[in-house]
Amino acid sequence: MNDILLPVIFVILAIAVIGSLAVLLVRGRRTPPGLYSSPRDPDDQAGVTAHGATSTDVLDSPGGTTTDVLVPDDLSTLDEAPPAPRFDTVEPMQGRLARLRARLVRSNNALGKGLLALLSRDRIDEDVWDEVEETLLMADLGTEPTMELVDALRERVKVAGSRNPAEVKDMLREELVKLVDPSMDRSLATQRHADRPAIVMVVGVNGVGKTTTVGKLARALVADDKDVLLGAADTFRAAAAEQLATWGARVGVPTVKSDVDGADPASVAFEAVKAGIEQEVDVVLIDTAGRLQNKVGLMDELGKVKRVVEKQGTVDEVLLVLDATTGQNGLNQARVFAEVVNISGIVLTKLDGTAKGGIVVAIQRSLGVPVKLIGLGEGADDLAAFDAEGFVDALLS
Numbered sequence: 285m286n287d288i289l290l291p292v293i294f295v296i297l298a299i300a301v302i303g304s305l306a307v308l309l310v311r312g313r314r315t316p317p318g319l320y321s322s323p324r325d326p327d328d329q330a331g332v333t334a335h336g337a338t339s340t341d342v343l344d345s346p347g348g349t350t351t352d353v354l355v356p357d358d359l360s361t362l363d364e365a366p367p368a369p370r371f372d373t374v375e376p377m378q379g380r381l382a383r384l385r386a387r388l389v390r391s392n393n394a395l396g397k398g399l400l401a402l403l404s405r406d407r408i409d410e411d412v413w414d415e416v417e418e419t420l421l422m423a424d425l426g427t428e429p430t431m432e433l434v435d436a437l438r439e440r441v442k443v444a445g446s447r448n449p450a451e452v453k454d455m456l457r458e459e460l461v462k463l464v465d466p467s468m469d470r471s472l473a474t475q476r477h478a479d480r481p482a483i484v485m486v487v488g489v490n491g492v493g494k495t496t497t498v499g500k501l502a503r504a505l506v507a508d509d510k511d512v513l514l515g516a517a518d519t520f521r522a523a524a525a526e527q528l529a530t531w532g533a534r535v536g537v538p539t540v541k542s543d544v545d546g547a548d549p550a551s552v553a554f555e556a557v558k559a560g561i562e563q564e565v566d567v568v569l570i571d572t573a574g575r576l577q578n579k580v581g582l583m584d585e586l587g588k589v590k591r592v593v594e595k596q597g598t599v600d601e602v603l604l605v606l607d608a609t610t611g612q613n614g615l616n617q618a619r620v621f622a623e624v625v626n627i628s629g630i631v632l633t634k635l636d637g638t639a640k641g642g643i644v645v646a647i648q649r650s651l652g653v654p655v656k657l658i659g660l661g662e663g664a665d666d667l668a669a670f671d672a673e674g675f676v677d678a679l680l681s
């Protein structure tokens with residue numbers, strides 16, 4: 285009996301051991317914990333964990349092993365809070381002329397380089413002086429300033445008896461700076477009064493860049509830590525108010541506008557100043573519709589806008605925007621606007637697109653009003669504070 289029982293027990297034990305080994309082997313080949321064991325959902329991404337982190341295999345890690353690294357691929361999915369509004373970061377106005385200098389140099393190359401080449405000739409005879417004169421007139425400097433400059437240079441070159449290019453350049457620079465007049469007050473009246481904001485009105489003919497200038501100026505004031513409010517008193521061009529509001533929204537500045545097409549611009553301007561007083565902002569900038577200086581009705585309307593605004597406080601600054609590419613024609617516009625609204629400063633736009641930089645001198649001369657700002661491009665921060673020496677240096681570089 286034992287002879288039969290022992291081999292049977294041995295066979296049963298052997299089967300049990302082999303069976304256990306087989307079970308262990310199969311378990312060892314199952315999916316490791318942490319990875320998908322069931323079919324993927326249709327929107328599951330390969331290699332992405334439940335936290336939206338990508339699983340990246342880093343091979344050849346220092347330990348010589350394979351490691352799983354979690355790289356969050358969208359941090360916002362970790363943060364449930366609604367995103368805060370993002371405003372543009374704006375560089376301050378100071379130092380902009382230096383940054384934008386290349387634009388002036390490019391567009392006014394003929395003036396500076398042309399004059400220097402003429403004045404560096406071995407012999408400066410009558411023909412050369414005639415060419416100098418012509419170059420200045422072509423740059424829209426105006427007849428009177430041109431004559432003054434040529435006479436002054438003639439005298440100085442004669443006295444110095446020098447044809448040294450560096451010396452001639454210095455003389456030319458000094459005479460040009462004198463004409464552009466560094467003594468003019470070019471500061472902008474944007475200081476808040478004790479009980480109300482500073483009020484700035486922007487005026488000019490159609491398409492010169494008024495709305496763009498108001499937008500650029502609002503940005504610069506925000507960069508100077510000022511609270512600004514915009515008034516869209518250009519109720520004539522349908523898209524102007526939206527255009528202005530978009531400029532404002534980019535830097536967190538509110539815009540007062542009318543929902544009614546062709547609304548009374550004086551009442552929009554009035555409401556803007558009223559809101560500015562209530563909200564205790566530092567500056568209210570009022571954009572106005574483009575108008576031709578020979579349209580009497582439109583010019584009267586502009587006068588009315590200013591008078592209505594002034595029921596709440598005097599307008600601190602009336603900026604006339606002139607397109608530098610229109611040259612001498614700008615002078616006629618300027619004279620009429622000056623009569624109607626008493627201009628306190630000029631913004632000369634599109635100086636990046638003209639060789640007629642001399643218009644700065646001509647305008648200041650004819651109006652007695654300083655150029656305060658210059659536009660040097662379509663970019664949001666392509667507006668610079670004007671400065672006589674920086675301007676002349678750019679012309680002559």
Ligand SMILES: Nc1nc2c(ncn2[C@@H]2O[C@H](COP(=O)(O)OP(=O)(O)OP(=O)(O)O)[C@@H](O)[C@H]2O)c(=O)[nH]1
Nearest residue numbers: 490491492493494495496574633634659660661662
């Ligand atoms: N190159 C250049 N373009 C400018 C400058 N300033 C404004 N512009 C462009 O001039 C065009 C007219 O600008 P707007 O601001 O709409 O002119 P506006 O005077 O408000 O026009 P209206 O409301 O129709 O009278 C736009 O295409 C601006 O981008 C500048 O300094 N340089």
